[in-house]
Amino acid sequence: MTTTTLAVLVPVLPLLGALAGLALGRVAPGFVRPLAVLPPLAATVLAALVAARQHGGPAIDAATELTPTGSVPVELALHLDGFAVVVAVLVAAVATCVQLYSTGYLREDPRYPSYAALVSLFTSAMLLVVYSGDLIVLLVGWEVMGICSYFLVGHYWETPEARSASLKAFLVTKLGDVPFLIGLFALAADTGSFRITRILDAVGNGGLDHPTLIALLLLAGVAGKSAQFPLHIWLPDAMAGPTPVSALIHAATMVAAGVYFVARLLPVFAASAAALVVLAVMAAVTMAGSALAALAQDDIKRVLAYSTIGQLGYMTAALAVADRSAAVFHLLTHGAFKALLFLAAGALIHAAGTNSLTAMARTGALRTRAADAYWTMTVALLALAALPPFSGFFSKEAVLGAAERAATGHTEAAPAVAGWIVLTAGLATALLTAAYATRLWLRAFHGQGAERPVHGPQPLVINVILWVLAAPSLALGLAYGVLGDWFGGASLAPTLTTSVLATGLALVGGLVTYGTWRHTTALAAARPRGPLEPQPESEAEMATEALTGHAPDDGDLAERPDPADPGRLLLGPLHRHAAAGFHLDAAARTLFVRPTLAAARLAAFLDREVVETYVRAGAAVPRLLGAAVRKSQTGNAQTYLTVLLAGALVLAVAAVLVTAAGA
Amino acid sequence: MTALTTAALATAARSADAVQHRGFLSPTGVEIVFLLVGLVTVGAAVLTVTTRQLVHAALWLVVALGGIAVEYLLLTAEFIAWVQVLIYVGSVVVLLLFGLMLTRAPIGRSPDTDSGNRPVALAVALATAATLVWVVVDAFRTTWIDLDQAVQGSTEVTGAALFSSWVLPFEALSVLLLAALVGAIVLSRRTGDEDPGAPASGAPASGDGATPGPEGTR
């Protein structure tokens, strides 16, 4: 088979698996698990094969036009370059891991068939986005992902949190998708094609008339999909979905789609310095803000969600300094270790029976009870904190190195100011990232207190998957040389200055957090436990939102401020705001939800009082007329006959007159 | 009658051209008689529909129908005229009188013989009359019936036409009459279970429905 055929099969196989799974889910439950696991597995193998054949060489392009679509043709096109094939391997591999993990994690879920089918469909859509060489086809995958995400986040639709979270995820991403679509059309209008290759050619020849406008419009969609400020607000709430879904969608694939899209069309964005600066600011705000918020969260999955937002900020930061190799490199390593983090967190939640870090901190022996989760999560957190030699270190250093090059003016592609912004924010975030990673690790695994009842043994497949994912988290970074060749020869090797700086900052962050933790734990141990301080309103609100589909056994514990939390001491007065995500939800509610609800009420009012008045009148007027006509319906045959004869007479006279006039 | 016939004979000899010269101001004898009888007929008819005494209405109807019979005679349709006398004057009016009696119509003037519809009815009737008269006069102002030829309505002529050209409708009509007869009987027949309160007085009236309903039904 040719490489093109193989590449076509990669997205098609999960799609067929999804359709078959949906069709057979009720009829033949025995087929559901093979149908869920085998297509992504085959897709992984094929994607690896495609990657091996492409091998970082010149891009393979193939296109076929299904039907003429007017002035700007839409074609089923493949564009396989080094980025595409590698990202496809990541996507397919993570999807396979998630499907395998789900067979254990959701083994008793009654809706597992539809869940597995949706995950497969989602994988297929993401692979389509990755391979597609045509922006409209890409958009199809983009939107299919959006709707699958909606369904998967709302998997536990019995709970109001999951329902509202799925709606929120859908609406917020759509809010970005509308300008995105307009941007795509503007791009096609400027370049005359939806094909990525032609667009890039046109951009290379300076054929873009409105680069800033197009770039900003596209950025809106990217911000929505990749959870960048200010459209990131859906991602923490989306943790209401099952943990494997969080791992797949909200760590490794869907949020990566935005970054990947920018990486593909980087010349378009690079054509506008303003767009790059906006991107840099967006990335900086996202990184720093999300790291601070992550430090204050109590729900382990929300910590991870904010960390995802921050790491995506690193990727967009790399794009802001026009280095897509670094961005995709970080995408790869992050996809691996964040999937691992989420899956391990799932195992941990299963063992602890709660999402709450506070509750975990008061539970002893989690380290031994969930030993596999402990060790793999340690690896992943070290990668997240970017300590050498874990994978996160290399990719983050690639980003920071690129930023430094841009800041010091070694590259022409990006403005120096973008470089400085990214560099500063990136270094600050490195510190914060290490801090919240340490806090998470300490709080989750080094708790002290009574042991909890055992919820049942971990399925073997979960632990196997954790260790499988631990390998790339540990070692993928070392592949920077190979990947650099694949990504077009740019060096991804860490530079000395930034490496020392960032690693140093990370160590500082980790150690400070550890020290604080020792202090606060000692403090908390000295004080009696029990119903504690009166709590501010926002805290309770936040904690209530944090409670997801896994109803924790001790929701009351999570609602209390815990003095043993090092994040509280570290952040000080900022903690309250950080815990609430810097009130962006409230802002969004004020800005969008309230006006929308008000408009809805207005519409309802208008409908009820104005439109329905017409409807009522439409009923009342005929009724009055009917009553008037009914007066003539006396039941008296003589009256009827009179009217009949009078009418006949009139007709006769008319006929005679007409005849007379005609004659 | 002889004078009328001679007058008619005198006019019969005239040609078709002469017909057009005949005016309404020089009526023939037949026409004068026709007019007079017609006036009587119309007057009787008006009384029929306006009198407040129900029985008088029936009697005025007799006059009107008799007048029409005379008009038939003047039009030389003697068979029709006798049939008119026999059936209408002889049976229909008698039937109507029976009906009046059976429905216990009041003898003497009754105050409410006309419904509230009367003004409208008058308007419609006047309009009908105006329209019809206008149309008829406009159309047949100059048309002349030559009554001096062979009699067109004698029993012989009518019978020949009826039993040569119109046999089938005639037979069908007899079936219709039979059906009407049966229908009338069925309609007016009183069934036993319909009126449980009336066996004492209504028992003999099993066939003809000749007795009116009991007082209780009022």
Added chain:
Amino acid sequence: MHLAYPAVLSALLFAIGVYGLLARRNAILVLMSVELMLNAVNLNLVAFDVWLSTTLRDTLHGGQALTLFTIALAAAEIGIGLAIVLLVYRNRGSSDVDRLRDTAETEADDDAEARAAEAALAADEARVATPYDSPAEKAEAAR
């Protein structure tokens, strides 16, 4: 003889019959009016039959035959009509046509219909109004 004479007489009789038909209250008087109208038509038929026979030498005598038929029909009609009138009288105690108003729509019917319509409208409104009171909005309002 001018054809206009019988024709006009016939028209007048017919109009008088119409008046009686529309103005009289007693059903038997209405039947008499009907007889008048029928006779008007008969007179017309005979007059035109004679006219056609004399001027066009028509030997079919359709007018006279039809007159005979009409007379027979009128006899049948009066029989059936009287039977109906008697039946009505027996059932209702009256043979006044303007009191036979069972087909009229009364106020009671009207009220019942209006109540049914309003109930249906209210049910519609209740159904339409429900989505506005979703739990999400309630929660929102509670905040």
